[in-house]
Amino acid sequence: xxxxxxxxxxxxxxxxxxxxxxxxxxxxxxxxxxxxxxxxxxxxxxxxxxxxxxxxxxxxxxxxxxxxxxxxxxxxxxxxxxxxxxxxxxxxxxxxxxxxxxxxxxxxxxxxxxxxxxxxxxxxxxxxxxxxxxxxxxxxxxxxxxxxxxxxxxxxxxxxxxxxxxxxxxxxxxxxxxxxxxxxxxxxxxxxxxxxxxxxxxxxxxxxxxxxxxxxxxxxxxxxxxxxxxxxxxxxxxxxxxxxxxxxxxxxxxxxxxxxxxxxxxxxxxxxxxxxxxxxxxxxxxxxxxx
Ligand code: NAP
Numbered sequence: 001x002x003x004x005x006x007x008x009x010x011x012x013x014x015x016x017x018x019x020x021x022x023x024x025x026x027x028x029x030x031x032x033x034x035x036x037x038x039x040x041x042x043x044x045x046x047x048x049x050x051x052x053x054x055x056x057x058x059x060x061x062x063x064x065x066x067x068x069x070x071x072x073x074x075x076x077x078x079x080x081x082x083x084x085x086x087x088x089x090x091x092x093x094x095x096x097x098x099x100x101x102x103x104x105x106x107x108x109x110x111x112x113x114x115x116x117x118x119x120x121x122x123x124x125x126x127x128x129x130x131x132x133x134x135x136x137x138x139x140x141x142x143x144x145x146x147x148x149x150x151x152x153x154x155x156x157x158x159x160x161x162x163x164x165x166x167x168x169x170x171x172x173x174x175x176x177x178x179x180x181x182x183x184x185x186x187x188x189x190x191x192x193x194x195x196x197x198x199x200x201x202x203x204x205x206x207x208x209x210x211x212x213x214x215x216x217x218x219x220x221x222x223x224x225x226x227x228x229x230x231x232x233x234x235x236x237x238x239x240x241x242x243x244x245x246x247x248x249x250x251x252x253x254x255x256x257x258x259x260x261x262x263x264x265x266x267x268x269x270x271x272x273x274x275x276x277x278x279x280x281x282x283x284x285x286x287x288x289x290x291x
């Protein structure tokens with residue numbers, strides 16, 4: 001809860017999505033507001049796709065200062081905004097809206113948040129070969145940030161090859177010198193060796209969220225010198241990460257990306273240095289077994 005009594009001065013922030021029940025963002029941002037003594041509140045808003053325009057049109061009139069945008073609105077929200085930051089435009093998706101100036105400015109902090117989570121785990125993606133599982137909304141942001149961070153090569157393994165090809169085309173348009181190819185979602189055993197560069201495998205599919213989901217990648221293809229990252233943050237460690245850890249690979253769970261996309265959004269909204277450790281602790285409170 002906010003340390004302030006709610007008043008006409010309280011700044012309103014929040015997240016729009018559907019479903020929204022699972023979101024951990026309110027606890028992360030409320031903890032940060034409280035730590036910096038900011039008289040702000042962060043609310044979850046369930047917004048049906050057909051109500052998105054009405055909800056976005058209400059942001060400025062209601063004086064809402066900032067919002068996160070999540071599934072399924074990240075792409076649909078673009079034409080409803082006044083301005084899109086270049087990175088979000090390149091990605092074609094927005095996860096953060098800045099509204100305090102009376103104009104709605106869209107940003108995307110997902111990819112940069114992912115790269116920060118890698119760096120924090122001691123992994124510099126520059127020069128690595130990336131196997132990207134999935135080609136959806138989150139994959140786009142992550143892929144662009146990885147190319148900006150200097151990965152040497154990217155192989156997109158997509159269930160629908162046409163989606164993978166579409167993403168590869170977009171990435172090559174943004175970064176013409178990058179080497180991006182598309183491959184079958186389930187590679188044959190041993191089919192994954194590339195040019196001898198260090199390998200980063202990233203799961204951007206939802207496989208691993210539900211008990212009983214198949215692994216998104218054959219564990220027998222993973223080697224002990226790989227880095228394996230998952231965007232899924234609940235469960236904290238997915239079956240893919242558990243299998244990779246058993247092989248000896250370095251694993252990076254999705255909670256770090258959730259933290260750092262939120263840290264970057266907080267910075268955009270408040271122009272203040274975010275209390276990263278407070279935000280991390282607030283997120284970990286959702287996983288009592290890890291404490
Ligand atoms: P999305 O746009 O729906 O994309 C999902 C991708 O996964 C698509 O390429 C889809 O392929 C593929 N996929 C779905 N089910 C599959 C299956 N059974 N087998 C193979 N491929 C499958 O979703 P998103 O927004 O990118 O989110 C993806 C995941 O990232 C979710 O788990 C989400 O929670 C997580 N995420 C985490 C963070 C974080 O901060 N840690 C941030 C954003 C997202 P098709 O095109 O063939 O359907």
